[in-house]
Amino acid sequence: MQGNRNERDAFAEKLFQSALGYFDLLSIRLGQRLGLYEVLAEGPVTSKDLASRTGTAERYAREWLEQQATVGILRADVGREDIVFSLPAGHAEVLLDGDSLSYMGASVWQLYTITNAFENVVDAFRTGGGVSYEAYGRDNVQGQGLGNRPVFLNTLPKEWLPNIPPMHERLTAEPPARVVDVGCGTGWSSIAIAKAYPQVTVDGFDPDEVSVELARKNAAVEGVADRVRLHRTDAAGVTTAGPFDVATAFECIHDMARPVEVLGAVRRALADDGTMLIVDERTRERFTGEPDDLEAYFYGWSIFDCLPTGMFEQPSAGTGTVMRPSILEGYARVAGFTRFQALPIEHDTFRLYLLRP
Numbered sequence: 001m002q003g004n005r006n007e008r009d010a011f012a013e014k015l016f017q018s019a020l021g022y023f024d025l026l027s028i029r030l031g032q033r034l035g036l037y038e039v040l041a042e043g044p045v046t047s048k049d050l051a052s053r054t055g056t057a058e059r060y061a062r063e064w065l066e067q068q069a070t071v072g073i074l075r076a077d078v079g080r081e082d083i084v085f086s087l088p089a090g091h092a093e094v095l096l097d098g099d100s101l102s103y104m105g106a107s108v109w110q111l112y113t114i115t116n117a118f119e120n121v122v123d124a125f126r127t128g129g130g131v132s133y134e135a136y137g138r139d140n141v142q143g144q145g146l147g148n149r150p151v152f153l154n155t156l157p158k159e160w161l162p163n164i165p166p167m168h169e170r171l172t173a174e175p176p177a178r179v180v181d182v183g184c185g186t187g188w189s190s191i192a193i194a195k196a197y198p199q200v201t202v203d204g205f206d207p208d209e210v211s212v213e214l215a216r217k218n219a220a221v222e223g224v225a226d227r228v229r230l231h232r233t234d235a236a237g238v239t240t241a242g243p244f245d246v247a248t249a250f251e252c253i254h255d256m257a258r259p260v261e262v263l264g265a266v267r268r269a270l271a272d273d274g275t276m277l278i279v280d281e282r283t284r285e286r287f288t289g290e291p292d293d294l295e296a297y298f299y300g301w302s303i304f305d306c307l308p309t310g311m312f313e314q315p316s317a318g319t320g321t322v323m324r325p326s327i328l329e330g331y332a333r334v335a336g337f338t339r340f341q342a343l344p345i346e347h348d349t350f351r352l353y354l355l356r357p
């Protein structure tokens, strides 16, 4: 089998880079599990220091430190007998600072949970069925919530909502607005809205037990449990809980087995002058067949997580992470929304849509 040499070599190089990336993720996850980065964030360490302060074996700690320096995550001062390793401040922010918009620690955490469900995904490919959230484990839910948390606590109240006039005006007006947040997960979007608009009440709906349990804890810790009510219920049942003035759905419509049913229920639960914000992946308008890093990232999540979990309940729309704007618009129109607009608000990975009855 003889291919074009340049093509062959470029592809072999690409897979080598992928292998390096795979080891980055595994070794970062190892460092997270053992609390190694927390100690490094306090200051430079030798392998003996790290081992004694983290309850790990020095020989393993040394191998990990050397690997981390070799891939460029840590810096190594080799000018001493005992090599000293340090974590640059910017790298510490990306790995450890859960408030930073650059935080990626939770994504590594969530990516790793895919390995728990890998065989279930293989089966789902054969049967056409789906995979339960439980197969991925609790860390998947935590990773998802903590990954989006900085965007919800910073970007949502400071850059997004104030730039959506009908929504912002209603959230600041009297009588206090009632907000429904469907697919609320671990509650950070509901909490962020309640904190940004101190008079509103938010009802979050999510059928996932672990998510709602964590969301209730998070709301209590953040001091908004009196205004953020979290319901362990499919959002298809939201109609009877209305009327609501504002509805939101963050990164969840593409995960739903029955998105039209949920959007229809939200539509019926909205006041006539109500508005709905949907935030979902910034996919291209259509499949181009061309290499594209962001789309490839979305397809990765889709194959291993969103599509199989969205197919667990049958019948399913089988949407997947790569939900094109036209697909969402189709769902919204069938659900009874007459106005659908992709908002001109920039973001690296998300697109914002405004829907009105």
Ligand SMILES: C[S@@+](CC[C@H](N)C(=O)[O-])C[C@H]1O[C@@H](n2cnc3c(N)ncnc32)[C@H](O)[C@@H]1O
Residues within 6 Å of the ligand: 144, 145, 148, 182, 183, 184, 185, 186, 189, 205, 206, 207, 208, 211, 233, 234, 235, 236, 249, 250, 251, 252, 255, 256, 257, 258, 262
């Ligand atoms: C990718 S998570 C997003 C969670 C949260 N919005 C966030 O951004 O972190 C998708 C969520 O949609 C929820 N979901 C799926 N189907 C649902 C339905 N029919 N009604 C309400 N929530 C649903 C899942 O349980 C899950 O928590």
